[in-house]
Amino acid sequence: MPPKQDDVCPIAKEALSKYSIGFIGAGMMASALMDGLVASKVVSSAGNISCADPWQPCRAAATEKGMFASSSNDDVIERAKDVIIIAVKPNIVPAACVDIAAIKSDALVISVAAGVTIKTLEELMPGRRVVRIMPNTPCLVGEAASGFSLGSHANDHDREIVKQIFGAVGVAMEVTEPMLDAVTGLSGSGPAYVFQFIEALADGGVRSGLPRAVAMQLAAQTVKGAADMVLQTGKHPGLLKDGVTSAGGTTIAGIEALEKGGLRSATISAVRAATKRSMQLGGVSAEDIENKYGL
Numbered sequence: 001m002p003p004k005q006d007d008v009c010p011i012a013k014e015a016l017s018k019y020s021i022g023f024i025g026a027g028m029m030a031s032a033l034m035d036g037l038v039a040s041k042v043v044s045s046a047g048n049i050s051c052a053d054p055w056q057p058c059r060a061a062a063t064e065k066g067m068f069a070s071s072s073n074d075d076v077i078e079r080a081k082d083v084i085i086i087a088v089k090p091n092i093v094p095a096a097c098v099d100i101a102a103i104k105s106d107a108l109v110i111s112v113a114a115g116v117t118i119k120t121l122e123e124l125m126p127g128r129r130v131v132r133i134m135p136n137t138p139c140l141v142g143e144a145a146s147g148f149s150l151g152s153h154a155n156d157h158d159r160e161i162v163k164q165i166f167g168a169v170g171v172a173m174e175v176t177e178p179m180l181d182a183v184t185g186l187s188g189s190g191p192a193y194v195f196q197f198i199e200a201l202a203d204g205g206v207r208s209g210l211p212r213a214v215a216m217q218l219a220a221q222t223v224k225g226a227a228d229m230v231l232q233t234g235k236h237p238g239l240l241k242d243g244v245t246s247a248g249g250t251t252i253a254g255i256e257a258l259e260k261g262g263l264r265s266a267t268i269s270a271v272r273a274a275t276k277r278s279m280q281l282g283g284v285s286a287e288d289i290e291n292k293y294g295l
Contacts (some may be wrong), residue, residue: 005040008084016164022080022107024073024096025087026053028064029112032140033085034067036169039142052076073099077107083161106153108158110165114184115282118177119153124133129153131162133172137191143172145190147183178293181282185275193270199225199243 021043023030030051036044046066053059059069061146070076070080077100080134084095084105090113100109101124110131111121119131133148152160166172175183198219231274232239245251258264264292276295280286290295 012062014162016042018048019082019161020050020080021085021165022076023049023051023085023087024076025092026058026069027087028056029060029135029137029139030077030085030087031061032142033087033135033165033169034062035065036139036142037165040063040168041165042168045245046126050076074103076102080107081105083108083110083165085109085165086113088113089222090115093121094124097121100262101125101128108154108161110162115187116148117282118149122151122153127153129155129158131158132177132180133162133166134180134188135166135169136187139169142169145187146170146172146181147175147187148172149175149177149180180248181183181278181284182271184278185271185273188278189270189274194223231262253288 021037023034026034034049034051037049038046041048043049047068049062050068050070051059051062052070052075053062054071056071059071062069068076068079073096084100084107086093086100086109087164088096092115093111093113108119108129108134109125111131112135114134116132118130118132121132122128128151129150131154132151133146135144135146138144139146144166148162148166163172198216201219201222202212202215205218206212210218226240229235231242233240241255242290245255271295276289278294279295280291284293
């Protein structure tokens, strides 16, 4: 079986539980992460968490949960002695970094903003320990698949902090920064591909005579159950597929139809296209995308 998230995070939860963690931005992704930290007891109490957001309903929601909330980034930066998480839109990141750099602090800075490179973060916050991470929307239900990369000043302890924090809402795997574009194409955009497949699977059920509600529930549960089998058994998906597929049976007939429709090729192309678009948005030249990365 593959290792559990806790198995790859040797830092003691007791040590991290005393940390003060601040969020610049308190939208859906940040809110889900804050809730996960409390629910998983990564922090000892909601009072260890602070957040800044200009939108009053976001602040009210955090305050109601026992967290400190402010409209001022400075308030959070001064309170968050250990970790600051930048969870705002990419165009707002520079202003947030300027605020962080202006206040003396030893806190680790983690950015979840898409397309903002480590180089940019380190230029905006000279000398600061930074980590860039790409989570995905299943963070909202505690099932995120995140890829992260350490900045030049970050250390082994910072790596374990990231694994524990983002392990509270799923799994976090370290990759080199250039690979974060592929992470975006696979797990960042991947939920949309899976949602489309679930929708199509349910439509097939409706076409075959099932009520819509029944078809949707069966389709979603089938995808969830199949994913759990891959993760829990550690077996290759092809091997698990073969276990369902008997000679001349219904499953092989369905698989033949999927192959004729190009499901495998279309999925690979989707990941490649999204990866390429991520590179373009990150400022990678068309020449490098084609010649260096083969996309």
